[in-house]
Structure formats: C-alpha cells, structure tokens
Amino acid sequence: ETGVTQTPRHLVMGMTNKKSLKCEQHLGHNAMYWYKQSAKKPLELMFVYSLEERVENNSVPSRFSPECPNSSHLFLHLHTLQPEDSALYLCASSQDRPGQGLDTQYFGPGTRLTVL
C-alpha cells in the first residue's frame, strides 16, 4: 500500500467555498507535515504535527486550518481562499525521536488546488 496518500488529487474551488484536504500515512510515523509548493518558489513548510500536537506554524494565514485527529491522519481545512493560494499542497510524514537522529520525510502525491 502506498505510504502516504492524499485526497483529493485535484480541487477547484471558489473564494467563498469551504473544503478540506486529507492526508493519511500508513508508515506508522508520529510526525506529519503540510507543505505548499507554488510555481517557481521553494517548498514552504506550513504546519508540523508531532505526536498529534501542532508544534510549528510558519505564519500561515488563518484561512488555512490544520487538524490532526490521530497520528495517521492530517487534514487541512480551507475557507475564503485567495487566487494566490493556488498551489500544490504536499503532505509528508516521518518517524522522529526526541534528542536522536533525524528521520526521512516521506511525501504524498499532493493535491493540486486551484482557487478561482
């Protein structure tokens, strides 16, 4: 089974819509991440959850709201988005251990979001 899955793969929404992106990892990891990839820009880390607790929020606008109900699932709730929010949203997971070495992040296929 694919390690990290994301749904939907493509999403078109209007600026007044509310939608959610879903990510599921089947690797038994304890940390999950949301990244944004815009055209011609480096990947931007949005949120990090470690052991189901949000540990980092990189100045992301409040119109993006993450949720991590358990270590296998991660959501990104979207509302009143702007056209500049159109991007590829990537989810990743890793198995991290406090004070120990860094583990590899494994990525899902992404959700291609278009905001009209």
Place this chain on the structure above:
Amino acid sequence: AQKVTQAQTEISVVEKEDVTLDCVYETRDTTYYLFWYKQPPSGELVFLIRRNSFDEQNEISGRYSWNFQKSTSSFNFTITASQVVDSAVYFCALSEAKRHSGYSTLTFGKGTMLLVSP
C-alpha cells in the same frame, strides 16, 4: 539560518549522457542531514538519499551517485547514462535538528528541472 542553493534551474541532456546536479548548503549546525528528492510530473516527491554530516563517503546506487564534500558545503548528484524516465525536478534539502522536540524540518532548494530527450 539554513539555506540550500541549486544554481541550475534547468538542464537538458540527450539520453545516455551523464549529468550532475549541483547543491550547495549553508548551516551552523554541526549535525545535519542532506537529502535528494525527485519530483516527476505526477507531483509526488520521491526520496532518493539521505546523508548525515559525519559521513562523507560517496555513495552509488545503480546509475545514481552522490558526492558529499563538507569542505565546500556541497552535495552533488550525478546520473550516469541518463534515461527519459529521469526527467523530473530534483530537490536538494537540508534537515535541521529540533533538539527539544521530536521532529525535523527541511529546508529545500528551488529545484533543478532535468529534461532528458531521446
């Protein structure tokens, strides 16, 4: 602050040519990890390799090889005898340790688009 520079925006080669993708990094950490990921047109970032800062041995995996040199803060990636299926965007990344927490954050370069034509 950490920084990863991939100076080559796009590289075009003909099948069977060798190609090297450059990566230069900046960090103040003494312990860090370097990564290469491949992003085909489908969008998913595929993990290729992880190298820690204490291991400067070069690595070869099939047609792929990596040259890590701390003296020049570089972690270059070479594809030998390139194939059309190698066409993708390749990202170099640097991992920062969050010593008081159990997670790591990645700093990515802007990526190098490799186009391999038949």
